[in-house]
Amino acid sequence: xxxxxxxxxxxxxxxxxxxVAEIARALHDDPETSLHxxxxxxxxxxxxxxxxxxLRRGVAGLPTSFVAELDTGRPGPSFALIAxxxxxxxxxxxxxxxxxxxxxxxxxLALAEKADGLCxxxxxxxxxxxxxxxxxxxxISAGVLGGVDESxxxxxxxxxxxxADALACESFRFAFKGKAAHAACFPYNGVNALDAVILxxxxxxxxxxxLREDVRVHGIITKGGSAVNVIPDDCEAAFLVRxxxxxxxxxxxxxxxxxxxxxxxxxxxxxxxxxxxxPNLDMxxxxxxxxxxxxxxxxxxxxxxxxxxxFPGSSxxxxxxxxxxxSYAFFDVGxxxxxxxxxxxxxxxxxxxxxxxxxSAAVALxxxxxxxxxxxx
Numbered sequence: 001x002x003x004x005x006x007x008x009x010x011x012x013x014x015x016x017x018x019x020v021a022e023i024a025r026a027l028h029d030d031p032e033t034s035l036h037x038x039x040x041x042x043x044x045x046x047x048x049x050x051x052x053x054x055l056r057r058g059v060a061g062l063p064t065s066f067v068a069e070l071d072t073g074r075p076g077p078s079f080a081l082i083a084x085x086x087x088x089x090x091x092x093x094x095x096x097x098x099x100x101x102x103x104x105x106x107x108x109l110a111l112a113e114k115a116d117g118l119c120x121x122x123x124x125x126x127x128x129x130x131x132x133x134x135x136x137x138x139x140i141s142a143g144v145l146g147g148v149d150e151s152x153x154x155x156x157x158x159x160x161x162x163x164a165d166a167l168a169c170e171s172f173r174f175a176f177k178g179k180a181a182h183a184a185c186f187p188y189n190g191v192n193a194l195d196a197v198i199l200x201x202x203x204x205x206x207x208x209x210x211l212r213e214d215v216r217v218h219g220i221i222t223k224g225g226s227a228v229n230v231i232p233d234d235c236e237a238a239f240l241v242r243x244x245x246x247x248x249x250x251x252x253x254x255x256x257x258x259x260x261x262x263x264x265x266x267x268x269x270x271x272x273x274x275x276x277x278x279p280n281l282d283m284x285x286x287x288x289x290x291x292x293x294x295x296x297x298x299x300x301x302x303x304x305x306x307x308x309x310x311f312p313g314s315s316x317x318x319x320x321x322x323x324x325x326x327s328y329a330f331f332d333v334g335x336x337x338x339x340x341x342x343x344x345x346x347x348x349x350x351x352x353x354x355x356x357x358x359x360s361a362a363v364a365l366x367x368x369x370x371x372x373x374x375x376x377x
């Protein structure tokens with residue numbers, strides 16, 4: 001069945017190589033950060049709408065989100081492809097979301113062209129704010145994935161891997177409030193909020209010995225005072241806490257929060273804890289879908305396909321994998337040197353090799369979806 005699916009869609013996807021390049025370059029040249037992807041969302045949703053998809057825009061209270069649906073009118077499963085399109089501040093598309101969007105749109109339009117031979121529903125989720133906030137988590141909470149059976153997503157990298165891992169992740173903003181005073185004349189009248197921040201950093205450092213080996217904790221000082229001769233009274237830090245499992249994240253979170261509460265108690269500063277972004281869950285890869293995706297990536301020309309990810313980051317696609325059968329993979333765009341989240345990688349995404357391999361990735365995506373939506377699958 002998978003060979004039949006591949007043959008059905010390969011030509012239709014490869015004929016859209018120009019569209020893949022057009023989307024990738026347009027998003028690269030006009031990067032929009034999380035929750036501000038208005039032009040990207042309109043461009044992508046418009047392509048799908050003109051391709052026969054029914055569109056809902058601004059779902060889950062996110063103005064730059066969309067859901068595109070193609071109902072074949074024949075009973076069958078619901079399969080979702082994922083488009084990401086937010087860029088990184090100052091870096092642009094250093095995570096290759098322009099390629100994720102291009103591959104998803106090309107695959108979806110190719111499948112629409114072959115819809116007479118398919119059953120069920122094909123859905124494209126336009127998911128903003130992966131780099132911050134967590135658009136997919138918000139869409140799940142709003143019930144957008146209700147009725148979706150399966151999903152696959154593929155991400156550009158410097159190697160090809162199926163059943164890729166992702167760490168559960170939570171972000172925190174810690175705000176300490178103290179009391180300002182003249183740092184030379186009356187320091188004893190002040191409460192130093194910066195001391196609280198620094199003490200918290202040191203406490204987290206001391207706690208690392210007791211953290212499980214899969215836990216990652218990293219942070220920065222975002223507000224550290226405004227004048228060297230004034231006791232700082234308003235200081236903040238931002239932290240990410242990660243673990244391979246949701247249970248491990250919960251355990252690590254409490255240890256990190258204890259470090260900040262202790263710093264507040266020790267210095268006399270008050271503490272407020274904010275979570276501006278939604279938590280990312282760990283990735284749960286469906287073995288059957290992952291095996292099928294590996295097969296189709298190989299058919300599309302990718303070689304040396306690995307399994308898992310020895311150096312995982314985090315993604316809100318992990319949240320998707322907790323509510324539908326899902327598989328997450330990386331495809332090798334040929335980058336040898338440029339690292340993800342760099343300007344160099346952003347520029348590499350519009351090189352001919354990267355665009356060629358994105359077309360091949362779109363073929364694999366479309367073939368997996370076709371396999372699941374073919375009658376009798």
